[in-house]
Amino acid sequence: MLTIYGCYRSRASRPLWLLAETGTAYRHVPVIQAYRLPDPGAADAPIHTASPAFLAVNPQGQIPAMDDDGLVLTESLGITLYLSKRYGGDLGPRDLREDALFEQWALVAATAVETPALDILQAPAGDEGADRRAAAAQRLRRPFARLDHLLSQRDHMVGDRFTAADICVAECVRYAMGETALMAEFPALSAWIARLHARPGFQAMWAARLAEPA
Ligand SMILES: N[C@@H](CCC(=O)N[C@@H](CS)C(=O)NCC(=O)O)C(=O)O
Structure with a gap:
């Protein structure tokens, strides 16, 4: 069970x-x-x-x-x-190579994306949280550039299909979506997460x- x-x-x-x-x-x-x-x-x-x-x-x-x-x-x-x-x-890896990529992207999400993205979500609104949001956005630019580059060449994180690797990364990127100016710097990443959020699941x-x- x-x-x-x-x-x-x-x-x-x-x-x-x-x-x-x-x-x-x-x-x-x-x-x-x-x-x-x-x-x-x-x-x-x-x-x-x-x-x-x-x-x-x-x-x-x-x-x-x-x-x-x-x-x-x-x-x-x-x-x-x-x-x-x-x-x-x-939705899972088909072989060891895909498994390695799933693990890599989940670790990128957990170590490079989640903490600054949560900072954006949790910072106070308006001027009070502006410095915290700006610092978090700056920390996200390097991992987001990496993800944007990948997603400008392919529709999904791994393979030619939606997988759990997409979920792991998207669920950490989601926290930063309120920082719309930051997201606009990364059009392929933004288009990818919009596609994922349209899924019935x-x-x-x-x-x-x-x-x-x-
Ligand atoms: N790295 C853990 C973090 C788990 C975590 O922080 N969970 C939060 C909810 S999203 C929680 O249980 N908070 C209650 C607490 O820490 O007391 C994971 O991804 O599962």
Whole structure:
């Protein structure tokens, strides 16, 4: 039995998007971040990242987590890559060379893109956050130039098809999309993520996310 722990308004969106694409059956436990609850200790609080029941799954107290017949994984991009191989068919790597590229791009997303892109998302609006956004945008220019160059030559990150590598990278790039002037500097990257966001699988994941309390 496959179980995914984590609400949609979290990095659980990554494996949940993958599963929306594959149509795989799974149990979803919508664990919420404890810091988002006014009183995580309340008797009627929903299951959250500091709940003993969840800490028994991931003692790190972070979402997402996955349990697939006893295989427990607790890193969103690792879960997404695993699910693509286990249940994804052509969404997963076809051979070792593709597998290497999937891993490379997931690591680029996690190490070069995610932190500055999150900074853009989380910086205060207006003048107050302007310096933080500008510094984050500057840090993104090199990885974005690399991605833009690749995507000006091909439609997808790996192979000639949509794969989990696209999901891993797109889910980190997404955080920076509010910085529209930055995105405009990278037209191939912008066109690629717009195509991905038009997919029914992403739309289904996004609708479920919007249906959750903010
Ligand atoms: N590198 C981890 C980061 C996980 C993470 O930071 N999850 C956040 C939600 S997106 C969380 O659980 N925050 C609650 C907390 O840290 O207490 C991953 O990608 O899975």
